[in-house]
Amino acid sequence: MHIEGKVALVTGGSRGIGAAVAARLARDGADIAVTCRNNADDIVERVKALGRRVVAIRADGADADAVTAAVDEAVGALGRLDILVNNAAAYLVGPVEELGVADFDRTFDLNVRAPWVAVKAALPHLGEGGRIIGIGSNVAERAPFPGLSLYSASKAALVGLTKALGRELGPRGITVNLVSPGPTNTDLNPADGPFADVIRGFTAVGRYAEPDEVAALVAFVASPEAGYLTGAQLHVDGGFTI
Template sequence: MTMFQGKTVLVLGGSRGIGAAIVRRFAAEGATVTFTYSGSQAAAEALAAETGSRTLRTDSADRDAVIATVRESGPLDVMVVNSGFAIFGDALDQDPDEIDRLFRVNVHAPYHASVEAARHMPSGGRIVVIGSVNGDRMPVPGMASYALSKSALQGLARGLARDFGPRGITINVVQPGPIDTDANPADGPMRDLMHSFMAIKRHGRPEEVAAMVAWLAGPEAGFVTGAMHTIDGAFGA
């Protein structure tokens, strides 16, 4: 598989779970891959050694650090923004500083990274942001801030598609449902509840999400932009 031979790819948030699957997919298809991590240094170093990728420590809550990482990565053919996190609990009890950090990671970082990447991207460049089906549907209490942040990415993609389209750059959002990762394991306590909402009653695999990202980043998706691509076993149907 050499679809991305000679292409330069940056994955923000690539050390674990979906991000690691995306790094593996692009590396397997011949790309030169750089990925960032925040707290998982051992996992990042192991993945870099496995895939021949380069890794950088970057706090996605730090706007200037995110912009610098994108800028210093040089002209990119593909950028994937996967970094993000969730806070659970009653909105009335949550720490406002933690909520603001969530917005910096989940909303501000994708916006500033996308704008910076587009400054130097060639025609045919691809930006893919990992959102969530919770941007469309939130069936349980305690995740309002997360749902808000993932809905915001929809407006980001629609708006930046207009700005970047004349230069031949696409931007899309991939919206996973329950995916088997450390953050949401297939055997976790929420499994039965989540599966009850789904037509395909299992967690998705990170590799399935990576495959959708690879298609959006490839030559067949040149006319696809400003769109949401949900991969959730009909969780949100």
């Protein structure tokens, strides 16, 4: 699954699943750009230690112009773009009566509009063999507890976006796929958190994933071996949705 000489942009790549994806793609041979809102020093050092070039770009995904500028900056710094991983997302939960229109707008701006804008900005740079990979969620298929109306709806929208873009871009040799994690051990959803025992119970394997397990699937989808895979939603969720 080597992608030697490729360039990947991972949005929201400073921590959690995004950082694991960036590190894995670097290990497989890609130079890396990540977007972040704050500090990305850790992932920058990890990628450098793997001998790959890396650039961190500050960008708020809720700002469409900033998303476009981040893609252009990544290409300017690293010379090309072959793989786009749309990982950055907002996770706003709560009873529908307590959520406002501003919450709706921010959720969909970050989780749906930003990936679409990033794809639009990336397309002039992606050629034959280009890869567009979204990070979805298990709760697009199954909402196990109340309060997920915005997040679940936004991640479900990515399923349709993936299918439609897969159809549209296939003739150009560009694949579009969605990797949908289940419960994953990150600082936002730790495996030892207050609700972890309940969440583990929804899976078939009885545990959280580690971010590297999600990154491994992303790496396959980004690889040349996955050239016949497009428009697909791929679950890495420990059986959460079965």
